[in-house]
Amino acid sequence: MKDRLYFIKTNPVSAKINLYNKLCSEEKSMLPFMEDDKEASLEIIKRKTADNVENLSREEFICIFNWFESRYHPDPEELKAQLFIHGIDIFYEISEPLCAENFSKILADYESYVDNRFSFIINSESFTHFLIYGIFFTGMANSEEKYLFDFLKQDHKVLYALAEKGYAEKRFGLALQPEMYQYFSDLYDCTNFYKGSIIII
Numbered sequence: 001m002k003d004r005l006y007f008i009k010t011n012p013v014s015a016k017i018n019l020y021n022k023l024c025s026e027e028k029s030m031l032p033f034m035e036d037d038k039e040a041s042l043e044i045i046k047r048k049t050a051d052n053v054e055n056l057s058r059e060e061f062i063c064i065f066n067w068f069e070s071r072y073h074p075d076p077e078e079l080k081a082q083l084f085i086h087g088i089d090i091f092y093e094i095s096e097p098l099c100a101e102n103f104s105k106i107l108a109d110y111e112s113y114v115d116n117r118f119s120f121i122i123n124s125e126s127f128t129h130f131l132i133y134g135i136f137f138t139g140m141a142n143s144e145e146k147y148l149f150d151f152l153k154q155d156h157k158v159l160y161a162l163a164e165k166g167y168a169e170k171r172f173g174l175a176l177q178p179e180m181y182q183y184f185s186d187l188y189d190c191t192n193f194y195k196g197s198i199i200i201i
Contacts, residue, residue, distance in 0.1 A: 003097035005104070006065075006090050007187065008199040015053035015087025019064070020046060022086060033067045035059065053087055054197055058120040061201055064088070092190055099177045106134055106180075109170060113162055120200050127191060127198045132156050134184035136163030141171065142181045148188065149181075 023030060023046050034041040045063070048055040056064070065083070072079035080090050094100045110133050111117050118126065132152055136159060139149035153160050191198060 003100060005094045005100045006201050007092040007190075008061075008201065009089045009091055009194065009196055010053050010199065011087040011089065012052050012054065013087070014085065015049055016051075019053065019086040019088070020049045023049060029071075030063075030067050033063045033070070035063070054121060054199075058201055061088075061120075061199065065201065092187055094183055096177070096179070098175075099180060099183060102174070102177050102180050103134075103183065105174060106137060109166055110134070110162075113166060121197050122200070123197055124191060124194050128188070129159060131184055131188045131191070133159050133163050133166075135181065135188060136160050137167050138176065138181040138184055140164070140167045141176050142178060144181075146181070148185050 023042070027042060030042060031038045034045075041060075041063075045056065045060050048060070065088075068079055068083055068086075072082055083090060094103055107118070107130065110130050116126075118130075122130075135149055135152060136156075139146045140163065
């Protein structure tokens with residue numbers, strides 16, 4: 001998981017049934033992925049999953065992800081399929097390390113501008129606002145055709161002004177990867193009408 005970002009939507013009902021049952025029936029195989037007090041940590045994960053999988057901490061999500069990855073690693077599509085069946089939908093990923101770093105830096109700058117530090121779980125409205133900011137910010141660095149940039153500009157003047165300010169301040173200190181505009185556009189398309197939480201790990 002190092003040097004990449006995964007974007008996740010959850011299905012708490014599937015997790016409550018499928019993931020919880022898997023955790024209960026395959027405890028021994030899960031224990032090596034637990035931190036410190038392994039059995040107690042596993043019981044906490046099981047309890048949270050039975051209640052609502054979104055109650056898991058970032059570290060607990062990573063433990064579950066690493067557990068699944070150890071079993072399905074040779075086949076990334078099977079890994080995603082199995083996680084999906086168990087209530088964890090990896091709907092997008094940024095696998096290029098420099099792009100993951102760009103994304104994290106743009107998010108950190110946005111958080112400082114809006115004076116709001118996000119958790120690894122972000123509600124859909126806040127995430128959409130950030131993505132629009134990111135589309136504007138990266139679009140300013142990219143002179144190619146930008147339909148979404150122009151389309152959103154009409155209705156999001158405050159975010160556009162914020163991105164202009166951010167770009168003017170950061171453009172010389174940030175080595176922005178050219179594909180970043182496409183990543184923000186793709187993520188916007190994937191989540192524009194989604195009303196749940198987005199998890200980034």
